[in-house]
Amino acid sequence: MIVPYSHVLLLAGILFAMGIVCAVARRNLIMMLIGVEIMLNSAGLVFVAAALRWGQLEGQVFVLFIFAIAAAEVSVGLALIIYAYRRTGSLDPETYNILRW
């Protein structure tokens, strides 16, 4: 007997909200990627708890895929950030307005 399933859902929901705040409200590209990481992690938490709740292993398999997606996303995202930083010399997303006229 651990805890009710709803408490895990609440914990993951609060974590997800923190990730959204980090991705939306920070003036930094790296912090936006970190916010996406927090959101993916909270989704994985719900998957593992659901796998325990229903006694099915599929939830844990999906968390493995979430890990792989997070790794791929972060590698491409950081490569993009480095490229953009070398072109503009800044990490503030508001300076990337070269397409605006």
Place this chain on the structure above:
Amino acid sequence: MTLYAAIFYILAAVILIATALAITRRNLVHSVVYLIISFFGSAMLYYLFGAPLLAVLEIIIYAGAIMVLFIFIIMMIRVEPSALRKPTLKEWFPAGILGFIYLAVALLVVSKDPGSHTTLKIALARPRIFGQFLFQKYWLSVEIISFLLLIALIGALYFGKAFAKGGGETKEDEP
């Protein structure tokens, strides 16, 4: 309250505090270190929920590889400390209203759903069982994921090479 419930609430408090500190720090290295603490807590929660292999993978991939990648990037580029954006009331108000509606609905759904009050029981998925299950039923997905990782590797290499061959602005000035 059983011992497992106490462990869960302590870990949940640590994770929430560490994440809240991570998203509010001005210094990027500090926030990455706080995030590592948060991911360690998540790994222990995975272990508590009966997924020891995923707990180890969380530490290796999230707290290890991904966070080290972030620290490398932060060390490579000079990052000026940045604060939280201060939105005006006109920007902030509609988003706040919509978010509050979603929060209320989510709390209602979680509290009224009879299925969500069932208490989680202790169980353990041994890594051997988990691996056999994964490669018997989801081997095709594993192959597709490996292909995705290969594509990500090629994409990262492309961005590195595109700059080295003169895609940047500093190279364009040279004859």
